Amino acid sequence: MTVLASACLTALAATHTGAVQWVEPLEPASVPAAEGPVDETPQRWFVELSQTPTSEGGSAARLQSEKKAFRDAARSAGLRYIEHYAFDGLFNGFSVTVGRADLSALMRLPGVRAVYPVETIQRPEPGQSGPEMATALAMTGADIAQSQLGLDGSGIRVAVMDTGIDIDHPDFGGSGTDDTTAFPSARIVAGYDFVGDAFNADSSSPLYNPIPSPDANPDDCGGHGTHVAGIIGANGTVKGVAPNVQLGAYRVFGCNGSTTADVMVAAMERALADGMHVLNMSIGSTYQWPEYPTAKAASRLVNRRMVVVASAGNSGQTGVYSTGAPSVGDKVISVASFDNTHVRQPLFTVSPDGTEVGFNAATGAPTPPTSGTQPLARTGTASSTADACAALPTGSLTGRVALIRRGGCTFNLKAVNAQNAGAVGVVIYNNAPGAVNATVVGDTPVTVPTVGISDTAGLMLDARIANGGASLTWTPKVGSFPNPAGGLLSSFTAYGMSPDLALKPDIGAPGGSIYSTYPLESGGYATLSGTSMAAPHVAGAAALLLQAAPNTPSQAVGRILQNSAEPKAWSLNPGTGLLDVVHRQGAGMMQIDRAIVSAVRVEPGKLSLGESETGPAARTLTVENTGDTPVTYTFSATGAVSTAGSTFTPSFFLPATGVAFEASSVTVAPGATATVNVTITPPAAPLGGQYGGYLVLKPNDGSATLRVPYAGYIGDYQARQVMTPTANGFPWLAKSTDGSYFNQPDGATYTLSGGDIPYFLVHLDHQSRMLRMDVVEAASGRVWRRASQVEYLGRNSSPTGFFAYSWDGQVKVGKRTETAPDGRYRMRLSVLKALGDPTNEAHWERWESPVITIAR
Structure with a gap:
């Protein structure tokens, strides 16, 4: 199919009807092809047995008998395996390691219902820039919930399954001195270390050590969990979403590297036993089903009255259907990441007026200096598509800092070409909204300071160089700068839908470069990015909601948050005015203050329409008014950018979706409910695409507009090819x-x-x-x-x-x-x-x- 040029976008933005309209992002997400085939076969497996786990009424005695029968059968069959965990509460079965040659024997054992790979979960590393936490709170309305509604999470217990929490950190009521605060403490009231410091499940790491050494103290040496916990409930230099919650620390990572999904299930069972109200899991296994053990276990927790929040995943660059487990669980709140409105960055100044420019230091390059002035020189123009991708004239940049536009080749090649031409530094600016976070690691080392800046800052420098020249002065300062990508989806956030065509993710929150607490021995505060940082905003918001309305059912929290969320513009080309992909942002940016004060609820909170081969989808919305006055809602619908094309490199289009309500409005009396039927006619093309949009309920009393996201699959889902040959001719x-x-x-x-x-x-x-x-x-x-x-x-x-x-x-x-x-x-x-x-x-x-x- 033909992709229209971006010049057509203005016309496309004006209509959401008619024939299928293809749109083009400024920089389509893509994944470079690997050099050769990549073996992704696991060796560690979940083994699910047939009996029901105890959390759903299963008999503990029968489960133990079934496990004994499995072990006996494995012994009789001569199966060589290592048993890691045996589960009863949220999952019935084991996690085991078997050699690849023994996998089929494992599957054949009597009593084995199913096997699933035990995925290895990576942990994000600290970034180098971060927004003010206060602006992140403002994006979700958490600041209003605290200052005007008087909510702080008091009385709510929030579990953090992660790298542990620094118990000594003063932002959690600790002493401020390492290893001097007793556990449990007034703020960190429960937890357990399932793995120990040396545990690392990454088999490619020189520190690989898959043998856990559990202990009772979940103190954090990795950092990620302390960071997540700070977003939820820090109360000090950093103020979290719910600064007076009680925290549970369930440590599933060592000081370095990765963990495994079976450790997560063990931690979930412990959090249930400890009586936690909310569980945050800023970790997950990509590309999985709701039937994956961590997803099933998480949904069973919700059935046991615990709100479960999980990050959608950071695999957006690997294409659609990339949301991970446990967030794909049908009762789990899956959270996408938005970038913050302001970014905290080191800065340099530019002549002639000392304009401050924030930057991100590139990974793999020398640390930028904190003093010194050099002239700037550009290697191309503001319209260059492959700036500095070819060798530059020898000596052409001697003693200068090179300004280079992103695009056309790797950051390493650009920086190497500049330093070979004599540059003493490199500044790379973006060719799309937002700042560049570059890595210049490559075969040829980069030996000069290299930094990334935003597109707007780069265009400003380009103009100054062209109009008489400019110089750059390095400084030791740190500043707060508006983020051009603020309020837009983060480039890494995963796409849904889930494999069973449920609409995932469910909702979004700030996750791009968040400044929060960090272990004291590592500086006390740091910046991380990811859906890992978005999920705790929602977990903290769930605590505020439960404080405000303690009898709220765990299964209703996600729907209530979705009702008041605000969908955002298409991040790949926000100037079009189009809404971003529904199966990437869910209901949109969470607005916790609106969710708490709204007297009206809409059920369901989202519509998963499935495949469209059978024609239009008819659904019923139920509107409940818990307030004291009648409210009239007028109905409308708004389309959103949708996806088609290949799994790994999606294309984008505007669907020709028809939405018809049986009535244009409804009045809901106090204490009453009303229903309205809606029929959504899916687009006819492109076959194999995912489409979506929002049903909009606008009130007549000035209260918040309510929305219900919907998403579906175009055509026959079973026509989608699964076994593809690739360049290697598989199978x-x-x-x-x-x-x-x-x-x-x-x-x-x-x-x-x-x-x-x-x-x-x-x-x-x-x-x-x-x-x-x-x-x-x-x-x-x-x-x-x-x-x-x-x-x-x-x-x-x-x-x-x-x-x-x-x-x-x-x-x-x-x-x-x-x-x-x-x-x-x-x-x-x-x-x-x-x-x-x-x-x-x-x-x-x-x-x-x-x-x-x-x-x-």
């Missing part, structure tokens, strides 16, 4: 040698000993409901036996990623395991598409391998 029949896989020809021979077993490499472009492996007799073409089956698979993270599944020569017959005799076979891989009907052949994709010769 493969393969052999594994020294950790590498080799594509095998027809008739390849396997001995099934010493690791010589067949592997099947498959790229999944989309999440799938099920993957089956059936053994086919090569001569007859008849399906002989089932080898294994996996349910609720996530997608690959990149266009070149793959998963490797093995066959050990065993098959399952009822509850028994049989050994395939020597001979010639094929393996049939069958993928049931998301929401597919297993009885409908059109909902399956199938692939048969080359002939496999078993010769023991």
Whole structure:
């Protein structure tokens, strides 16, 4: 399809009807192709057993009996595995490590209901710039909730599942001196360290140590949890959203690196036992289903009267359907990230008038100086598309600081070309709204200070250089600067929807470069960015809401927050006036003050319309008035930018969506409810896209406008291709040698000993409901036996990623395991598409391998 040039955007912004309209962002999100295939196969797995967990009424005795039966069966089958955790409360089963050659044997064990990968979760690192926390509070109305409504979270217990909390930090009532405050304390009232300082689940790290050493004190040496807790409830130099909550610290990270999803489930069970009212999880596993164990466990917590808030994830640059678990849980509040209105940055000044310019120091370059003046020189113009991407004349920048526009090549190449031309510093400015956070790490080291600045600051410097020249003076100062991207979605925030086409994320909050508390030994305060920083704004807001209305059901909190949220402009081209993608911002920016004071609620809080092959979607809104006076609401609808194209590089368009209400308005009497039916006619094209918008309820009494976001899928969801070949031609029949896989020809021979077993490499472009492996007799073409089956698979993270599944020569017959005799076979891989009907052949994709010769 043709993408219209941005010159057409003014006309497009004026209409939301008619034919499909394609729009073009200033800088489309994309992921560079990896150099080769990337193995994403896990070795650690959740094993779900059949009985109901105790949180849903299951018998503890029956669960223990079932676990014993699993262990006995594994021993009888000779399965080699390491058991990490056994779960009863929120999930029934285990987490285990097995070799890839033993995975199919694990799946065949009697009593195994399903297996899921135990994902490794990375922790964000400190940034170098940050907004004022006060402006972040103002963006969500938390400042008004505190100052005018008198709310501070008193009486509410908020659990923080993270790296722990610095118990000594004075902003949490600590002594201000390391290791001198007793735990638990008046502010940090509960918690546990599940892993210990040295734990690190990142197998690529030189500090890799997957063995936990738990203890009773969840003190923080990593920093992330202290930062998150500060956003929720600090009360000192930093003032959080709910500065008088009681905190629980559930430490699932060591001092460095990553954690695993099974540790998260263990921490959830502990938070439930400790009686927490709200749980914040600023961590997650991307590309997962609501059935993923952390998501299911989180939804079960909500059923047990705990509000659960989770970050949507930072995988926006990996495309659509990238929201993570547990936030995809059907009862979990999934939070997107918006950038703040102001940014706190180091600064330099510019002649002739000393104008201050805030900057972000580039990763991989020397620390910028705090004094010294050098002339500025530009290497291109304000319209350059590949500025400094080619070698610059030798000596052309000697003694000067180079001003370079972003785009066309890597930051490393730009900086290297400038320093080779004699530059003593590099300033890179953005080619889109917002400041540049650059990394110049590369094969050639950058040896001169390199910083990133905003597009507006760069254009100002470019004009000064062109009109007589300018000089730059480095300073030790830090200033607060308006953020050009303030109030817009952060570039990293993930896209939904969830694989079952539920509208995710649910809501948004500030998360881009947030200044908050940090462990005392690391400076006491620091800046982090991510949906990790957005979620605690919502967790703190949930505490304020529960303080104001203590009897609010846990399942209603998300809906109440969504009703009053405010959707924001399209971050990739805000000048169009279009609203950003619904399945990326949810209901929009949270407005907690409006949520608390509003006497009217709308249910449901969002509409997940599903696939559109059956035509229009009819829904009913229920409007409840808990106030003392009648309110009349007038109905309307607003469309939003939607997505289509490939999973990894979405395109953007305006959908031709029709919205019809059965009445133009409704009057709701005090203490009464009213209903209104609405019919949403989905667009006819582009097939495979995700569309969305907002139903708008405008009151006649001057109170806040209410909105209900909606989203759906265009066409037949099961027509979406899952197993795609990629440039490597997957699926493969393969052999594994020294950790590498080799594509095998027809008739390849396997001995099934010493690791010589067949592997099947498959790229999944989309999440799938099920993957089956059936053994086919090569001569007859008849399906002989089932080898294994996996349910609720996530997608690959990149266009070149793959998963490797093995066959050990065993098959399952009822509850028994049989050994395939020597001979010639094929393996049939069958993928049931998301929401597919297993009885409908059109909902399956199938692939048969080359002939496999078993010769023991």
